[in-house]
Amino acid sequence: MNLLAVLGFAVFERVGAGSFKLRGPAPGWLPVGPLERTFPFLEVFLPDAEEFWAAAQGYATLQSDLWTQDDRHFGATAVAGEQKFLIIERAGARFEQTQRVVQYAHEVSLARDQIAKLSRELERATEAKSEFLARMSHEIRTPLNALLGMAELLAETPLNDEQSRYVRIFRRAGDNLLTVINDVLDLSKVEAGQIELESIDFDLTEVLTEALEIAGVRARAKGLEIASRVEPVVPLRLNGDPGRLRQILLNLLGNATKFTEHGEIAVLVKQDGPGTLHFAVSDTGIGIPPDRLSSIFDNFSQADASTARRYGGTGLGLSISKRFVELMGGKIWAESAPGAGTTIHFTARLPAAESAAATPGPGVAPAPAISPLRILLADDSEENRFLIRGYLKESGSVIDEVENGAQAVERFERDNYDLVLMDSEMPVLDGYSATQQMRAFEKEHARARAPIFSLTAHALREARERSLAAGCTEHLTKPIKKAALLDAICRHAGAPQRTEVAVESWLQPVVGRYLENRRADVGKLRAALEAGDYTTIRTLGHQMAGSGGGYGFDPITEIGGALEESALVCDAARIRAAVEDLAIYLSRVQPSPV
Amino acid sequence: MTLKKKICMVGQFAVGKTSLVRRFVDQIYDDRYLATVGVKIDRKDISVGSSPLILMLWDLAGEDDLEQLKVSHLRGASGYIVVADGCRAASLAKAFELQKRIAEQVGELPFVLALNKADLREQWEIQAVPASGPGWTVFETSAKTGAGVQEMFAALAEKLLA
Numbered sequence: 134m135n136l137l138a139v140l141g142f143a144v145f146e147r148v149g150a151g152s153f154k155l156r157g158p159a160p161g162w163l164p165v166g167p168l169e170r171t172f173p174f175l176e177v178f179l180p181d182a183e184e185f186w187a188a189a190q191g192y193a194t195l196q197s198d199l200w201t202q203d204d205r206h207f208g209a210t211a212v213a214g215e216q217k218f219l220i221i222e223r224a225g226a227r228f229e230q231t232q233r234v235v236q237y238a239h240e241v242s243l244a245r246d247q248i249a250k251l252s253r254e255l256e257r258a259t260e261a262k263s264e265f266l267a268r269m270s271h272e273i274r275t276p277l278n279a280l281l282g283m284a285e286l287l288a289e290t291p292l293n294d295e296q297s298r299y300v301r302i303f304r305r306a307g308d309n310l311l312t313v314i315n316d317v318l319d320l321s322k323v324e325a326g327q328i329e330l331e332s333i334d335f336d337l338t339e340v341l342t343e344a345l346e347i348a349g350v351r352a353r354a355k356g357l358e359i360a361s362r363v364e365p366v367v368p369l370r371l372n373g374d375p376g377r378l379r380q381i382l383l384n385l386l387g388n389a390t391k392f393t394e395h396g397e398i399a400v401l402v403k404q405d406g407p408g409t410l411h412f413a414v415s416d417t418g419i420g421i422p423p424d425r426l427s428s429i430f431d432n433f434s435q436a437d438a439s440t441a442r443r444y445g446g447t448g449l450g451l452s453i454s455k456r457f458v459e460l461m462g463g464k465i466w467a468e469s470a471p472g473a474g475t476t477i478h479f480t481a482r483l484p485a486a487e488s489a490a491a492t493p494g495p496g497v498a499p500a501p502a503i504s505p506l507r508i509l510l511a512d513d514s515e516e517n518r519f520l521i522r523g524y525l526k527e528s529g530s531v532i533d534e535v536e537n538g539a540q541a542v543e544r545f546e547r548d549n550y551d552l553v554l555m556d557s558e559m560p561v562l563d564g565y566s567a568t569q570q571m572r573a574f575e576k577e578h579a580r581a582r583a584p585i586f587s588l589t590a591h592a593l594r595e596a597r598e599r600s601l602a603a604g605c606t607e608h609l610t611k612p613i614k615k616a617a618l619l620d621a622i623c624r625h626a627g628a629p630q631r632t633e634v635a636v637e638s639w640l641q642p643v644v645g646r647y648l649e650n651r652r653a654d655v656g657k658l659r660a661a662l663e664a665g666d667y668t669t670i671r672t673l674g675h676q677m678a679g680s681g682g683g684y685g686f687d688p689i690t691e692i693g694g695a696l697e698e699s700a701l702v703c704d705a706a707r708i709r710a711a712v713e714d715l716a717i718y719l720s721r722v723q724p725s726p727v
Numbered sequence: 728m729t730l731k732k733k734i735c736m737v738g739q740f741a742v743g744k745t746s747l748v749r750r751f752v753d754q755i756y757d758d759r760y761l762a763t764v765g766v767k768i769d770r771k772d773i774s775v776g777s778s779p780l781i782l783m784l785w786d787l788a789g790e791d792d793l794e795q796l797k798v799s800h801l802r803g804a805s806g807y808i809v810v811a812d813g814c815r816a817a818s819l820a821k822a823f824e825l826q827k828r829i830a831e832q833v834g835e836l837p838f839v840l841a842l843n844k845a846d847l848r849e850q851w852e853i854q855a856v857p858a859s860g861p862g863w864t865v866f867e868t869s870a871k872t873g874a875g876v877q878e879m880f881a882a883l884a885e886k887l888l889a
Binding site for chain 2: 173174176181199200201202232235236238239242243
């Protein structure tokens with residue numbers, strides 16, 4: 134029994150219900166007094182123990198929960214057998230260890246809560262960052278759009294040499310600024326995991342040629358040779374993201390040109406295992422010191438601080454290239470020695486395309502000519518409206534301008550348009566909602582879907598998705614280039630609806646002449662309007678009113694009537710509108726045999 | 728003989744049940760977090776009006792994913808205190824859940840809700856406690872500064888004698 138005392142046990146024999154007798158020596162820690170008074174916890178344990186003693190067969194034990202009192206830990210055990218015992222045990226190190234384990238588990242739980250909370254906060258912060266970037270890019274791109282557009286228009290006007298030079302510099306500086314903004318956006322998109330690579334079939338030679346052409350302009354201006362070589366085993370039809378590949382090549386070629394004064398720049402493409410290509414862009418330029426070779430791919434890093442001053446650039450190009458290469462499942466590295474030129478190598482997973490058939494690429498055609506259209510232009514910025522009008526001047530299109538989405542919807546429902554150009558952010562009603570309303574109206578009135586282009590300064594992918602989801606046909610990102618706008622118009626609204634008019638066969642030869650003459654009238658009418666010669670307008674209008682319907686061209690009669698009437702009251706605005714209507718009608722009318 | 732009442736402290740882990748008892752019984756606060764294993768029993772003699780009262784405070788291990796509150800420990804209790812941590816909204820949800828479980832399994836007993844850690848008020852996720860039915864008495868307490876602690880225990884003691 135001494136052993137029990139040494140171990141810290143107090144052993145009681147149950148002599149009757151709720152009645153216990155201490156067996157053996159009392160441990161030093163055991164206070165004198167009734168058991169339940171000494172250990173309040175037994176109030177809870179003894180009823181369970183009584184049940185256990187009543188039911189137990191043979192030897193068995195029931196252990197209580199642990200409890201703490203007076204800063205000491207205790208446990209109780211009920212023992213059943215020939216005799217019934219209640220053993221009270223005071224904690225040794227065992228309990229402290231238990232406590233440590235329990236505490237550790239609690240702390241892990243707490244930490245997990247904390248991590249969940251932090252990750253929610255981080256998510257909110259990331260959203261705020263994306264929002265900030267989108268906003269910033271919008272704020273910078275909107276005025277830049279106007280600047281670049283105006284420069285483009287200015288370049289098309291007659292200029293003397295000095296003025297031309299200024300405009301060139303003006304445009305180049307604007308383009309550079311745009312590149313910087315795009316780089317920052319690209320980088321943050323990669324960091325936010327928002328860039329997904331395309332996976333389409335493309336021609337390697339096309340991408341190489343384009344990159345070399347663009348980079349070649351500056352290289353040749355510096356007297357540098359520029360060339361590329363593709364090893365014969367490399368498949369020319371590939372599957373991947375041609376846009377990003379071109380961007381990487383342009384970046385590397387741009388750097389090579391920037392840092393090379395004499396010699397040549399070369400691109401070599403080799404096969405590097407199945408489905409992987411190895412590109413090497415080498416130059417004969419100033420080279421990179423060995424200790425900087427690994428850090429040039431970091432953000433905002435240039436070989437040395439004076440580089441930025443001498444050569445310009447943000448130091449983002451290489452780090453963006455690195456991210457793209459990694460997205461393409463490859464790696465990028467540099468080989469160089471100061472004064473001996475630099476070679477940047479990169480690999481990329483670009484498997485051969487499954488379909489061998491080459492589709493003709495869009496090429497670098499000059500801005501296409503488009504036929505005159507009736508266009509609704511909604512933009513709250515006067516500069517942007519002026520710019521678009523300028524871009525479309527030569528097409529002879531009629532453009533109705535409105536300043537917000539609500540006005541746009543109203544005009545759209547009233548008139549038929551060949552095309553709607555819709556700024557996405559406008560007061561009163563934004564472009565997305567206006568587009569939705571227009572689409573709903575078309576559906577309700579069984580009207581054909583007019584092409585609607587959204588014009589936004591948001592370059593982020595979501596902006597595009599949002600536009601298309603709202604029902605837009607095309608999404609153009611500001612700054613909008615003339616060629617891009619005309620290209621899109623060609624694709625979606627290129628052929629205005631032909632108005633077929635049935636003409637008796639014997640009238641056919643005459644009808645051609647008749648329409649020819651009316652087309653000539655358009656010029657005469659414009660000149661007369663310019664000169665304020667209302668008499669001529671009245672006469673021409675009168676003739677049209679009397680003749681058009683006879684050939685089946687009722688609108689010509691209508692327009693003629695309007696011209697005659699408005700010339701009588703010298704209503705120049707109405708005359709201008711009627712002349713434009715006439716021009717458009719004439720561009721569409723198609724006499725067809727009965 | 729002086730009246731003796733058993734009061735249980737329940738709530739999510741680390742809301743401050745042990746610290747509240749410690750502050751109330753010994754006027755001490757210790758910044759270290761020490762998880763309670765099993766049950767911790769303390770005694771506090773108080774008086775309500777002119778009558779003395781012994782409170783047996785049963786501080787039950789906090790509930791988390793690993794540990795479930797043993798409702799059997801509330802056997803013989805006269806009332807209980809549900810404790811939540813103002814900095815953790817989840818602990819208030821847990822408090823509501825525990826109260827419901829106790830009411831179902833033990834029956835309607837007087838209780839109060841202690842929103843603890845009032846000294847960290849500016850970090851609180853809980854801005855207001857929704858009225859959860861009659862019988863809810865809410866105290867903002869701080870085991871660290873002692874604010875609201877005496878009042879909270881006294882209010883429960885009065886409910887026990889009412």
